Amino acid sequence: MAGGSFGPSGVSKERAGQYQGRVTAYVVISCIVAATGGSIFGYDIGISGGVTSMNGFLEKFFPVVYKNKMHAHENNYCKYNNQGLAAFTSSLYLAGLVASLVASPVTRKYGRRGSIICGGLSFIIGATLDASAVNLAMLILGRIMLGVGIGFGNQAVPLYLSEMAPRHLRGALNMMFQLATTLGIFTANMINYGTEKLNPWGWRLSLGLAAAPALVMTIGGIFLPETPNSLIERGLTEKGREILEKIRGTENVQAELQDIVDASELANSIEHPFRNILERRNRSQLVMAIFMPTFQILTGINSILFYAPVLFQSLGFGGHAALYSSALTGAVLASSTVVSIMTVDKWGRRALLIGGGIQMIICQVIVAIILGLKFSSDKGLSKSFSILVVVVICLFVAAFGWSWGPLGWTVPSEIFPLETRSAGQSITVAVNLLFTFAIGQSFLSLLCAFKFGIFLFFAGWITVMTIFVYIFLPETKGVPIEEMIFVWRKHWFWRTVVPEIPEGDESYGTTTLRNE
Numbered sequence: 001m002a003g004g005s006f007g008p009s010g011v012s013k014e015r016a017g018q019y020q021g022r023v024t025a026y027v028v029i030s031c032i033v034a035a036t037g038g039s040i041f042g043y044d045i046g047i048s049g050g051v052t053s054m055n056g057f058l059e060k061f062f063p064v065v066y067k068n069k070m071h072a073h074e075n076n077y078c079k080y081n082n083q084g085l086a087a088f089t090s091s092l093y094l095a096g097l098v099a100s101l102v103a104s105p106v107t108r109k110y111g112r113r114g115s116i117i118c119g120g121l122s123f124i125i126g127a128t129l130d131a132s133a134v135n136l137a138m139l140i141l142g143r144i145m146l147g148v149g150i151g152f153g154n155q156a157v158p159l160y161l162s163e164m165a166p167r168h169l170r171g172a173l174n175m176m177f178q179l180a181t182t183l184g185i186f187t188a189n190m191i192n193y194g195t196e197k198l199n200p201w202g203w204r205l206s207l208g209l210a211a212a213p214a215l216v217m218t219i220g221g222i223f224l225p226e227t228p229n230s231l232i233e234r235g236l237t238e239k240g241r242e243i244l245e246k247i248r249g250t251e252n253v254q255a256e257l258q259d260i261v262d263a264s265e266l267a268n269s270i271e272h273p274f275r276n277i278l279e280r281r282n283r284s285q286l287v288m289a290i291f292m293p294t295f296q297i298l299t300g301i302n303s304i305l306f307y308a309p310v311l312f313q314s315l316g317f318g319g320h321a322a323l324y325s326s327a328l329t330g331a332v333l334a335s336s337t338v339v340s341i342m343t344v345d346k347w348g349r350r351a352l353l354i355g356g357g358i359q360m361i362i363c364q365v366i367v368a369i370i371l372g373l374k375f376s377s378d379k380g381l382s383k384s385f386s387i388l389v390v391v392v393i394c395l396f397v398a399a400f401g402w403s404w405g406p407l408g409w410t411v412p413s414e415i416f417p418l419e420t421r422s423a424g425q426s427i428t429v430a431v432n433l434l435f436t437f438a439i440g441q442s443f444l445s446l447l448c449a450f451k452f453g454i455f456l457f458f459a460g461w462i463t464v465m466t467i468f469v470y471i472f473l474p475e476t477k478g479v480p481i482e483e484m485i486f487v488w489r490k491h492w493f494w495r496t497v498v499p500e501i502p503e504g505d506e507s508y509g510t511t512t513l514r515n516e
Helices: 025-035 037-051 055-061 063-070 083-110 112-131 136-164 167-174 176-195 202-208 211-223 228-233 237-248 254-269 280-298 301-306 308-314 319-347 349-374 383-401 404-415 418-450 453-472 485-490 510-514
Strands: none
Touching: 025 037, 025 136, 025 167, 025 176, 025 211, 025 237, 037 083, 037 112, 037 136, 037 176, 037 202, 037 211, 037 301, 037 319, 055 063, 055 202, 083 112, 083 136, 083 418, 112 136, 112 202, 112 211, 136 167, 136 176, 136 228, 136 404, 136 418, 167 176, 167 319, 167 404, 176 202, 176 319, 176 404, 228 237, 228 254, 228 418, 237 254, 254 418, 280 301, 280 404, 280 418, 280 453, 301 319, 301 383, 301 418, 319 349, 319 383, 319 404, 349 383, 349 404, 349 453, 383 404, 404 418, 418 453
């Protein structure tokens, strides 16, 4: 079939109507186990913010910050402004950025399971180093190993879920990754709430327990089946057919199998996926792989999740109240993700992204107004306004949880053709971690400099990204992952970028595409 008339997606025509199968227990269990990879990402997001507010941790590693916390400071917004403390949080994501790029060829050559297992093992090592750290160097080394684990896990897990899921439930099953992430955040917040009372060593328990979800991910990865797409791409066509029949619950999988085979033939003809992804026919997917994770971080959500206890304490909450408030936001995030899972394949991606964006803008503006009018550099919020701030932040987190939180991962993972899918996911993860690092490293300084204006800063970005989705993102619900190219050809803007296949032109194959 090499040299046949398949287009830029690797398939020659739309066969979606011929797909057969049902949702099997086998595919659901596989996706649930794989999605636990998201819990290691979420656990770290939740745990780091709580740990950095614990007295025992600050006194041992960041005594200057501890002194500012325990004594009156000239500016409430600047109590925790310390680049070393920010580096503890953000170093993980810089390491994850590099690891995600390394993970791309590993994922393509050795399969999705291989990267999942590598990620889990690295995370276990990192958790062990952090829990036993005796100095700052050992602590940062542990964070770097955690970052490697996140880089591999975030690169492979969304791909695994997209390729295993049937097309009509791909959105919901793919969001199992985000649900696991939010549950990891909530679990971490609750653990912090308990270990904060175990002064001065409670922080060690918080950091060490990160090994638990990583262990589940690693063991699960060993027993998971590989995706049919990965097996066929690596030449194991018959094994790929067997897995496809098993996860679809039928032997009548010829149409879907043919799409995967066509796509894999083109994928194997591409020697340099990262170079190929820059070509004109992949321009639309590349734009989304860059802008979707960028905008996801520029909502400001990671600032709230990383530094929730620190932020709430800066606003005048007591230590226990701050941890309780951050645990509440974690619970809201997890529950709102369930809403997205239940509606994404019914309402579509665009409706959730735009609706969530509008709600987040309103919430950020309200928080900025409250802080601007009722909070000053040397005076905390009253009890009533403190409660109102928590409520509005919870509404913001809820909007993120059913929109940009899961869909910031789902959309990029489902839009790439097989030949650039692993490279595209690496770019998505790398961009996400780059901006996560940037915001994590700069948020405490931005909070000190902008004060309440930091919330208006994020509101401005959310406005931009909501407009971007309305104009440039086509709807992808219900579209088979191997036929996604047809969506771009029908979009008012991207059809001017994505080349058409000359009808009936059997010569428009891989050679044409490579030389395009």
